[in-house]
Amino acid sequence: MIWCVDDDNTIRDIEVYTLEQTGFEARGFADGMSMLNALKTETPDLIILDVMMPGMDGMEVLRKIRSDENNKDIPVIMATAKGTEMDKITGLNLGADDYLVKPFGVMEMVARVKAILRRTSKAVSVEEYKVGSITLRENEHKVYVDGVKVELTHKEFDLLKLFMKNPHKVFSRDKIMSAIWDTEYVGETRTVDMHIKTLRQKLGVSGSQIKTVIGVGYRLESER
Numbered sequence: 416m417i418w419c420v421d422d423d424n425t426i427r428d429i430e431v432y433t434l435e436q437t438g439f440e441a442r443g444f445a446d447g448m449s450m451l452n453a454l455k456t457e458t459p460d461l462i463i464l465d466v467m468m469p470g471m472d473g474m475e476v477l478r479k480i481r482s483d484e485n486n487k488d489i490p491v492i493m494a495t496a497k498g499t500e501m502d503k504i505t506g507l508n509l510g511a512d513d514y515l516v517k518p519f520g521v522m523e524m525v526a527r528v529k530a531i532l533r534r535t536s537k538a539v540s541v542e543e544y545k546v547g548s549i550t551l552r553e554n555e556h557k558v559y560v561d562g563v564k565v566e567l568t569h570k571e572f573d574l575l576k577l578f579m580k581n582p583h584k585v586f587s588r589d590k591i592m593s594a595i596w597d598t599e600y601v602g603e604t605r606t607v608d609m610h611i612k613t614l615r616q617k618l619g620v621s622g623s624q625i626k627t628v629i630g631v632g633y634r635l636e637s638e639r
Contacts, residue, residue: 417462
């Protein structure tokens with residue numbers, strides 16, 4: 416997700432539209448304060464931040480981003496009509512990752528965004544798997560059912576991740592024990608079955624997507 420912060424509606428809309436047309440998710444903000452408020456609950460992959468804005472200018476917004484432990488590593492591209500060497504140095508010294516001087520071409524903007532995301536390894540910020548109504552975000556270590564977050568233990572998460580990465584594939588109990596517990600399956604242990612049971616319960620009605628294959632093991636289906 417790329418956030419575009421600019422008080423000029425036309426420029427902001429063009430930035431968002433261009434990014435969306437080139438495969439990114441994008442969101443616009445008319446001022447720095449509304450963007451900083453959004454940062455309290457969301458984290459973008461990159462921010463394109465205009466410098467010359469009324470009220471809180473882009474340099475002050477950048478200072479606040481870099482002073483926040485939770486957001487200090489978000490890549491930021493500064494965009495401004497100013498083109499002096501001192502302006503660029505000031506922005507870069509405050510922690511900007513790049514600098515665009517208006518008027519800039521939209522494809523130049525896209526190229527800069529891609530280059531920074533490659534460099535900061537943020538091109539894919541969330542490894543997401545979706546099977547039926549279940550969504551698993553590996554890097555965030557979060558699971559959602561129909562958009563509602565589900566709290567899982569570490570082993571339950573790893574178990575579900577194994578299924579999500581291999582939908583419709585049947586896993587025997589010994590394969591599951593080896594993959595999740597790094598040990599061999601002992602016939603009398605109920606560890607796998609108990610974890611499957613609690614996982615199904617926590618997934619609610621979507622727990623029925625985990626199917627029992629009699630005499631073999633378990634698999635995850637895309638339908639409840």
